[in-house]
Amino acid sequence: QVQLVESGGGLVQAGGSLRLSCAASGRTFSSYRMGWFRQAPGKQREFVAAISSSGGNTYYAGSVKGRFTISRDNAKNTVYLQMNSLKPEDTAVYRCAADSRGGGIFGATDSFRYDYWGQGTQVTVSS
Secondary structure (H helix, E strand, O other): OOOEEEEOOEEEEOOOOEEEEEEEOOOOHHHOEEEEEEEOOOOOOEEEEEEOOOOOOEEEOOOOEOOEEEEEEOOOOEEEEEEOOOOHHHOEEEEEEEEOOOOOOOOOOOHHHOOEEOOOEEEEEEO
C-alpha cells in the first residue's frame, strides 16, 4: 500500500508561482511512474503532468506546457510540481498519483493507469 500526501497549495495572484509537493510512503517509490491531475469545480478531472520512474522523461498537458515543471527526488520519495505564471483557469484541486507498473510516458495521461492517489491540495489563482 502506498500513501501519497500533497502539500504546497494555496491562494496566489495571477502571474505568481507555487510549488506542490507529493510525499510518498513505501520503499518502491523509485519504480513508480508519477502524475499530477487537477479538477476544477464542475469540471472533469484532467491530466497536468507526468514523470517516468527514472525521472528521465516528462510529459505535460498543452495548457501548462512551458509554465509548469514536474520533477522527482527518489531519495526523498517526493514528486514536485513547480507552477509559474499561474492563471485563474489553473484554479483546481491538484492530486498526485502513482502508477506502480512504472515505465515511461506512454499512456501517462490516462487516469485509470494510476492505482494510488493523494487527497489533493487546493490551488486558487485570483485575477
